Amino acid sequence: MRKSCLNSVFELAKQDNRVLFLGSDLGAGTLNDFRERYPDRFFMEGVAEQNLIGMAAGLAMEGFIPYVNTIASFLTRRCLEQITIDLCLHNLPVRLIGNGGGLVYAPLGPTHFALDDFALLRALPNMAVVAPSDAVQMRAFMKKTLEWPGPLYIRLAKGGDPVVFSEGFPLEIGKAISLREGRHAVFITTGIMAHRALSAAEILTKKGLDCAVLHFHTVKPLDDARVLSAASEFPLVVTLEEHSRIGGLGSAVLELLADRGSHPGPRILRLAFPDAFVKNYGSQDAILEAAGLQPESIANSVMNSLLGA
Amino acid sequence: MIDRPLPLVPIYPGSPPLDSRSRYLRRLVLRAMEGGERGHIGSSLSLIEILRVLFDDILRIRADEPNWDGRDRCILSKGHGCLALYALLADKGFFPVAELDTFCHFGSFLGGHPERGKIPGVEASTGALGHGLSIGVGQALAAKLKKSDSRSFVVMGDGEINEGSVWEATMTAAKHRLDNLTAIIDYNKLQSYGPTRQVLDMEPLADKWRAFGFTVLEVDGHDVAALQTTFKTISEPGKPTAVICHTIKGKGVLPAENNPEWHHKSRIAPEQFAEFYKALEEN
Known part of the structure; x- marks a missing residue:
């Protein structure tokens, strides 16, 4: 990349x-x-x-x-x-x-x-x-x-990251892209987490849960219309990002829904890094795994949230 | 604080008395301060002759076409000295003198620090110290890329040059051989808290700039003729220039001279303003 x-x-x-x-x-x-x-x-x-x-x-x-x-x-x-x-x-x-x-x-x-x-x-x-x-x-x-x-x-991500997009896919700064349709929950994600969201959605399919994935390559200006429509269509909105849970994409989504969303809105699950310095080294994947941000863990979090566990 | 003698006496003690234009420009500074009921008076008054000579004799600028591409760029990097800049811009016709009365008012375009895009003739929004020289480096480099003979001048304070970013910029200016860039230091030897020698001693200042790749000139920053000569003789091929201007903080308003308590002032009594105006009247 x-x-x-x-x-x-x-x-x-x-x-x-x-x-x-x-x-x-x-x-x-x-x-x-x-x-x-x-x-x-x-x-x-x-x-x-x-x-x-x-x-x-x-x-x-x-x-x-x-x-x-x-x-x-x-x-x-x-x-x-x-x-x-x-x-x-x-x-x-x-x-x-x-x-x-x-x-x-x-x-x-x-x-x-x-x-x-x-x-x-x-x-x-x-x-x-x-x-x-x-x-x-x-x-x-x-x-x-x-x-x-x-x-x-x-x-920029690492390079050699899994390719999610095909050549010629239309792109506009500030416009989110739908990567997958679904009905039980929607992922709102950015950067390399798009790939993890798609993998998690695959895992969830096997468990009978059908999740949509929206990729927000632009975190700001946020595609407000896409967030608001997702919030009105799905019972669960899952924000997923390789970022602190403070101030990133999840925060942007929450701010928008608090200001303009209908009440009561959907349930929201924010998957991001806790407000703490990362204490480990190793690989990007290992640190993501430890934070519950790899596909299996993501799928489990979504399932728990949907099933109220 | 380190216990050291206060070297507040300028190196050039023999400044000529302020002429009528210098007194007029100071009255404009006072007028804006009266309007805004505040201002960095000390930091502005040390700058008057530096900016006066730049605007009167050196800068190629057009008040009626402030964004003229061929103009020289002049950034007041010590943005808190903006009262002096506003006085000059108003005097030169960049905006009406009466606007000075709105200084720091809610709807005014003249804030406590200058903003590009709001005030005609202001090249960069400054107020956070240590930004102007890097922007000047970019502008001077752009002039070289465009093969334009526009020059860039950046006016800094002696407290401002405590910032490490200034020295990053000096090294870059020297690397790119920006002989179209002039750094000007208003060396009034007083920063906000007290004497620069005590807060953070920048001496040997001329040697520092020289070591960082600049041609260095020193001048009495209140001597109009000396400033004219100095600014006109600068520019050694392939090297940026630094002009260290020895000045007096608060120059021309006696209680403010060399007095750190007058770095910024608000609530000056009307009688005191009257006194200052009287001292700065036409002879």
């Missing part, structure tokens, strides 16, 4: 000379082809995220479209004030590409986890937040980024 995303930036740069690439001391060889073809529009800067964001803001003020890339936890937390003021208050078309969204860097520990990125960036006016599910969707999504008017945060 990461490779698809960065290659897409190169493709966009070929089409549009406003496109720039800014990195913060990325891995050796990153986008070499871009650097060789457009050395004036490729900037590999130091380990200085605050300056990187301010610099991107200055470039965007002058008509350029900077794509800024580094590790998600540093790109969001270290320079949150620069993102808030320089990008969001000025409402500039800078694209932030966060490597290692969620738990991609599982072996590297809490400094490298990004389980709060949706919460931090969702609170900022003008910011859009997206988390495509796989490389195919990422390519489709990146084509839409050129003309997006304001700042945009793109959460």
Whole structure:
């Protein structure tokens, strides 16, 4: 997914000379082809995220479209004030590409986890937040980024993630996609959890439960209409995300339903990480499993909720 | 606090007396403060001559076309000094002088810190310190990419440059050989709590900027002629420039001069305003 995303930036740069690439001391060889073809529009800067964001803001003020890339936890937390003021208050078309969204860097520990990125960036006016599910969707999504008017945060997954989408699947920023029909419950999910939701739905089918899956690649602006219609159609809404239970997609859904949902609304099950630092290393899958966020556990939680256990 | 002598006397003690334009601009600052019943007076008054010379003699700008692409960019990174910027923008015709009376009012476009998009002539929304130089780096780099001869000026405070982000920006400016970028430091030697020498000593300041890849010039920040000469002679090919302006916080309003208690002031009595105006009257 990461490779698809960065290659897409190169493709966009070929089409549009406003496109720039800014990195913060990325891995050796990153986008070499871009650097060789457009050395004036490729900037590999130091380990200085605050300056990187301010610099991107200055470039965007002058008509350029900077794509800024580094590790998600540093790109969001270290320079949150620069993102808030320089990008969001000025409402500039800078694209932030966060490597290692969620738990991609599982072996590297809490400094490298990004389980709060949706919460931090969702609170900022003008910011859009997206988390495509796989490389195919990422390519489709990146084509839409050129003309997006304001700042945009793109959460990247590990790469080699299971592909959920087929080529040519229509995509619009801010519009959820139905991946599966159902009637007993609906998953509202984002990023790589789309795949887990589909697997959980398969498991539940075998138990006689028919669950729909909606993929919200865009966490903000939220597809309000899709959330509200799902809430009116299903007795159980399950939000599923690789994020803290504070401030992410589940929170966004709850906020919307509290403000605009009918009462009494559906039952809601929020599946996310607890408000605690992750204490383990290992693999992304192992940490997801420990948090009850792999297909079997997800299916069990949904079944318990539906059967009132 | 470290017990050290207070080096509050500026290096250039012989500033010429304030001329009538400098006094007029200070009266505009007071007018806005009266309107808003508050303001960072000390931080604004040290800036007057720096901004005056930039706007009168250096910047290529068009008040009737504030977004003209060929303009020079000037960011007041120490956004709390905005009263000085507002005085200059009003004086130059970017907006009517009478708007100064609305400073900090609910529906005003003149807030306690300047905002881009609200105020004609304001290049960046500042107030959170340590942001302006990075934005200036981006703008200067953009000018190079567009082969434009626009220059970028970023005015910072001496407390502001405590921020690490400023030094990230200096290294980047030097790396990209941004000779179209000028960093200006309003070195009044007093930050909010007290003397910079005590709160966080930035000395040797000129050496720091030099070590970070800048051509460094030092000037009396209240000497109009010296500022004109300095700003006109800057620019060494391939290097950004830093101009350290030695100033006096609160310059021109005696109780505020060199007095940290006047960093920000509200509820100034009408009689006191009257006194200040009198001291700043035409001779």
